[in-house]
Amino acid sequence: MKEDSGSKKLPALICLVGGAILLIWALALDFSGSKVGYRGALLVIGLIGIIMGLYIFPTLKYHRTLVYVVFLFPLLFAFVVTVIIPLFLGLFYSFTNWNGIRYTEFVGVANYARMFRQPSFIWSILITALFVVFNMILVNLVAFLLALLCTSKLKGMGFFRASYFLPNLIGGIVLGYIWQFVFSNVATKIFSGMKYSMLSSTGTAFMAIIIVYVWQYAGYIMLIYITGLNTVPAEVLEASNIDGANAIQTLFQIKIPMIAPTITICTFLTLTSAFKQFDVNLSLTNGTGSVADFLGQYLTNGTQMLALNIYNTAVVENEYAFGQAKAFLFFIILACVSILQVRISNKKEVEL
Amino acid sequence: MNRKEPTSRVILKFVIAVIIAIYVLFPFALVVINSCKQTADITSNPIGLNGMSIGQLMKNMNDVVNNPNFLFWHAFGFSVLITVLSLVLLALFGAMTAWVICRNKTKWATLIYFTFIASMIIPFQVVMLPLISTFRDVGKFVGIPMLQSVPGIVFAYLGFGGAMTVFILTGFIKGIPYDLEEAASIDGCRPEQVFFKVIFPLLTPVITTVTILNGMWIWNDYLLPSMMLGQNGVVKTLPVAVQAFVGSYVKQWNLILTAALLAIIPMIVLFLFAQKQIMNGMIEGAVKG
Numbered sequence: 001m002k003e004d005s006g007s008k009k010l011p012a013l014i015c016l017v018g019g020a021i022l023l024i025w026a027l028a029l030d031f032s033g034s035k036v037g038y039r040g041a042l043l044v045i046g047l048i049g050i051i052m053g054l055y056i057f058p059t060l061k062y063h064r065t066l067v068y069v070v071f072l073f074p075l076l077f078a079f080v081v082t083v084i085i086p087l088f089l090g091l092f093y094s095f096t097n098w099n100g101i102r103y104t105e106f107v108g109v110a111n112y113a114r115m116f117r118q119p120s121f122i123w124s125i126l127i128t129a130l131f132v133v134f135n136m137i138l139v140n141l142v143a144f145l146l147a148l149l150c151t152s153k154l155k156g157m158g159f160f161r162a163s164y165f166l167p168n169l170i171g172g173i174v175l176g177y178i179w180q181f182v183f184s185n186v187a188t189k190i191f192s193g194m195k196y197s198m199l200s201s202t203g204t205a206f207m208a209i210i211i212v213y214v215w216q217y218a219g220y221i222m223l224i225y226i227t228g229l230n231t232v233p234a235e236v237l238e239a240s241n242i243d244g245a246n247a248i249q250t251l252f253q254i255k256i257p258m259i260a261p262t263i264t265i266c267t268f269l270t271l272t273s274a275f276k277q278f279d280v281n282l283s284l285t286n287g288t289g290s291v292a293d294f295l296g297q298y299l300t301n302g303t304q305m306l307a308l309n310i311y312n313t314a315v316v317e318n319e320y321a322f323g324q325a326k327a328f329l330f331f332i333i334l335a336c337v338s339i340l341q342v343r344i345s346n347k348k349e350v351e352l
Numbered sequence: 353m354n355r356k357e358p359t360s361r362v363i364l365k366f367v368i369a370v371i372i373a374i375y376v377l378f379p380f381a382l383v384v385i386n387s388c389k390q391t392a393d394i395t396s397n398p399i400g401l402n403g404m405s406i407g408q409l410m411k412n413m414n415d416v417v418n419n420p421n422f423l424f425w426h427a428f429g430f431s432v433l434i435t436v437l438s439l440v441l442l443a444l445f446g447a448m449t450a451w452v453i454c455r456n457k458t459k460w461a462t463l464i465y466f467t468f469i470a471s472m473i474i475p476f477q478v479v480m481l482p483l484i485s486t487f488r489d490v491g492k493f494v495g496i497p498m499l500q501s502v503p504g505i506v507f508a509y510l511g512f513g514g515a516m517t518v519f520i521l522t523g524f525i526k527g528i529p530y531d532l533e534e535a536a537s538i539d540g541c542r543p544e545q546v547f548f549k550v551i552f553p554l555l556t557p558v559i560t561t562v563t564i565l566n567g568m569w570i571w572n573d574y575l576l577p578s579m580m581l582g583q584n585g586v587v588k589t590l591p592v593a594v595q596a597f598v599g600s601y602v603k604q605w606n607l608i609l610t611a612a613l614l615a616i617i618p619m620i621v622l623f624l625f626a627q628k629q630i631m632n633g634m635i636e637g638a639v640k641g
Contacts, residue, residue: 030493039495055544067543068456071448074441075514076464081490082511083471086482093482101485146372154366162627163373166380169619169630171572173591174612177598178379181605186382186398215376220634227635262639269638276475279574283595310477311575324481331478338473 012057019049094325100314103321111325119295121326123302124309125333127206128275131305132337134210135217135274140266142218147225148251161226164219172216172279179212180284202289202302209303212280217273221266228262229255264345271341275334278307287312306330380616387412387610394605412610419607421600424614427593434502434577434589435570438509442566443559445510446517447525451547453518454525455533465522468515476512480579483508487580500585508580513566520565520637524558525551564633571619590615 023046029039051070094111096103115121150161167175184197198204232255240250256263281287281303289302301309310330314323385404386394393403417424453461484499487508491498498504528551536546574591581587583596594615598608623630 026495030495041495043494044496064543068452071452071544071547072464075445075449075510075518078445078507078510079468079471079514080511081486082483082508083474083479083515084467086479086486087474089482089486090478100481149365149369149372152365154362154369156369160369160373162623162631164376165631165634166620166623167376168634169568169572169623170616171574171591173574173595174615175379177594177608178383178612181386181398181609182379182382185395185605189398215379219376220638223631223635224638227639265638276477278477279591282574283598307475307477314481315579320481327475327478327481331475334475335473 009057012053015049015053015056017053019046019051019053022046022049090324091328093321094328096321098321098324099318100320107321111322112329114322115326115329119297120299120301120304121309123291123294123299124304124306127303128306131206131210131277132271132274135213136267136270138210138214139217139221139270139274140263142214143221143266144225146218146222147229150222150226151229161223164222166219167216168220170216172277173283175212175216176280176283179208179215179280183208183284199285202291205285205289205303209277209280209284212284213274213277216280217270221270224266224269225259225262228259232258260345260348264342267345268338268341272334272338275337276307277305278311281305281308282311383609383613383616387606387613389606391604391606394609408606409610412606413614416597416607416610416614419597422593422597422611424593424611427588427590428618430502430587431571431589434505434509435567437502437506438513438570439563439567441506441510442513442517443563446514446521446562447552447555447559448547449514450518450521450525451551453522455530465518468518472515472519476575480575484579500581500587502587505577505580505587508576509566509570512576513569516637517562517566520562521555521558524555528554560629561633561636564630565637568630568634590618 022042026039026042026046029042054066055070093103095106095108097105097107146164150157150164154160180199183199188194188197198208236254236258237250240254245253285303287301287304287308289300289304291299291302301312304312306326307330310323310326313326314320317323382398385401386398388404388406388409390403390408397403416422449464453465487498487504491501491504496503498507532550533546536550537543541549572591573589574595577589577592578595581589581592583592583599588596594611597611
C-alpha cells in the first residue's frame with residue numbers, strides 16, 4: 001500500500017474538498033429557500049465525494065473503522081428514516097390531534113380512550129381474532145395433510161407441489177378480485193342451492209375470506225412441512241415399521257413430535273400473516289357487511305379486519321391521529337400474541 | 353419402509369392429489385377462459401367455453417392495456433424497475449451490513465443487530481402514516497422528491513427489507529471461517545477488498561434466497577406503494593394499477609379478469625423458469641426467519 005500513497009493523496013484530497021464544497025452549496029441553497037431542481041443531485045454527489053475521498057485517503061489510521069462505517073451507513077440510514085423515526089413520531093402523534101400534516105394540540109390518551117368506545121373497532125378486533133384462530137388451525141391442518149400426501153411416493157409429485165404452491169406467488173389484490181368473480185358469478189351457477197353470492201352476507205363473506213386465505217397460504221406452509229417431514233430419519237421410520245407400528249401410530253408418535261420445531265415456525269408464520277391480512281380483505285369484500293346490532297349499534301363493516309380498519313380510519317376518514325393510535329394498539333396486540341406463542345411453543349418442544 | 357403400499361391406496365392418493373390440484377388451479381383456469389369472452393357470455397355461463405375466441409382476448413387486452421387507469425406497460429415497467437433496483441441494493445447493502453455486524457465485535461454492532469431483529473415484528477401499519485410525512489419532509493430537505501418517485505420507494509424498501517435481509521445474511525456469514533479473511537489480509541487485501549473479493553462471491557446461495565424472498569414481497573406488495581405513490585400518480589406498480597383499474601370498472605368482468613391475467617402472467621412465467629429456486633428460497637427464508 002505504501003508505494004501508491006503519493007499518487008492517491010491528490011485525488012483523495014480533490015474528492016474531499018470537492019465533496020465538501022458541493023455539500024455546503026447544496027445546504028446553503030436549502031437554507032436560503034431556493035427551490036432549484038439540482039439541489040438533491042448536489043447533495044448526493046457531495047456526500048459520495050466525501051466518502052470516496054476518505055476512503056482512498058492512503059495514510060488514514062482508522063481505515064478499517066472507516067470501511068465499517070461506510071458499509072453500515074446506507075442500510076442503517078434507510079432503516080432509521082423509514083422505520084425508527086416514523087415509529088417514534090407515530091407514537092408521539094397518537095397523543096395529538098395530528099391530521100397527517102400538522103397537529104395543533106396535545107390530547108393525551110383521548111385517541112386511545114375513544115377507540116374502545118367505537119363498536120366498529122371492537123368488532124374489527126373480534127373478527128380479526130376469530131380470523132387468526134380459524135386460519136392458524138385450518139391452514140396448518142390443510143398444509144400438513146397436503147405435506148403428508150406430497151411426501152408419499154406418487155407419480156408427478158413435483159407437479160402437484162408446484163401447483164399447490166402457485167397461488168402464493170400472486171399478490172392478494174389480484175387474488176381477491178379473481179375470487180370475487182368466483183364467489184359472485186361462478187359459485188352461484190355451479191351450486192344450485194346457492195342463490196346469493198357468499199359475499200353478500202357478513203357470515204358467509206367472512207367464511208369466503210378464510211377460504212381464499214387457506215387456498216393462498218396452505219401451499220406455502222405445505223412446503224415448509226415437507227422440508228420438516230423429510231428431516232425425519234429413514235431409520236427411525238423403519239424401526240417403527242419393524243416394531244409393528246401402523247401408519248397412524250407412526251404419524252402421531254414419531255413424525256409429529258419430531259417436526260415440532262417446524263410446527264412452531266408454521267404456527268408463527270400463519271399467526272402473524274393472518275393478523276396483518278390486508279390485501280385480500282380490501283379486494284374481496286372491502287370490509288363491507290352489515291351487522292344488525294353490536295353493542296347497540298348498526299355496523300356496516302362486518303368483514304373489516306384490523307389492518308383495513310386502521311387504513312380506512314386514517315386514509316378514508318382522514319383521522320390520522322386516531323388511526324395511528326389504533327395502529328399502536330394493533331402493534332401491541334401483535335407483539336404480545338407472537339411472544340406468547342413462541343414461549344408456549346418453546347415450552348412444548350422441550351417437554352417433547 | 354420397503355413395505356409396498358396396496359395399489360388401491362396409491363390410486364386413491366393420486367385421485368385426491370388430482371382433485372386438490374383442480375380445486376387450486378380452477379380460479380386460474382377461470383381467469384384464462386373468461387378473459388377470452390364478452391361480458392354477456394361471462395354472465396350467462398362463466399364456466400363454459402362458448403363465446404371464447406382469440407380475437408376477443410386481443411380486444412380485451414387492447415382495452416385493458418391502453419386504459420388510462422391501468423396502463424399495463426407503464427405499470428409493468430415501473431414494477432420491474434422498482435423491484436430490480438430494490439433487490440440489487442438490498443443484496444449489496446445487506447451483505448455489507450451483515451459482514452460488518454459479524455466481524456465487528458463491539459457493543460454497537462450487537463445493538464444494531466438486535467435493533468434489526470426486534471424491528472421485524474413491527475407491522476407496516478404502525479409506521480405507514482408518519483412515514484409519509486417523514487418522507488415528505490426528507491424529500492423537501494434534500495431536494496429529491498421521496499413520494500411518488502422511484503428513488504423514494506426503493507429507499508423505503510431498503511429500510512423495510514433491511515432487517516430480514518441482514519438477519520438471514522448474518523446467519524450465513526457467521527458460518528464462514530475467519531481464517532479465510534485473515535489469509536486474504538496477510539496477502540495484502542484491504543478490508544473492503546476482503547469483502548468484495550473473498551466474502552461476497554461466497555454469499556451467492558444465500559443472496560439467491562434473500563432475493564427471492566424480497567422479490568416476492570416487493571413485486572406483490574400493495575399497501576406501501578399505494579401509500580407512497582398514490583392511486584393516480586405517474587409512478588405506479590402493477591398491484592396499484594390493478595386496484596385503480598378495478599375501482600373504476602364496477603362489474604365489467606371481462607376487462608377485470610384480463611387485467612388479472614396480465615398481472616399474473618409475469619410471475620407465472622418466472623415460476624416456470626425458476627420453480628426449484630423459488631420454492632427452495634421460500635422454504636429457507638421461512639426456516640431461518
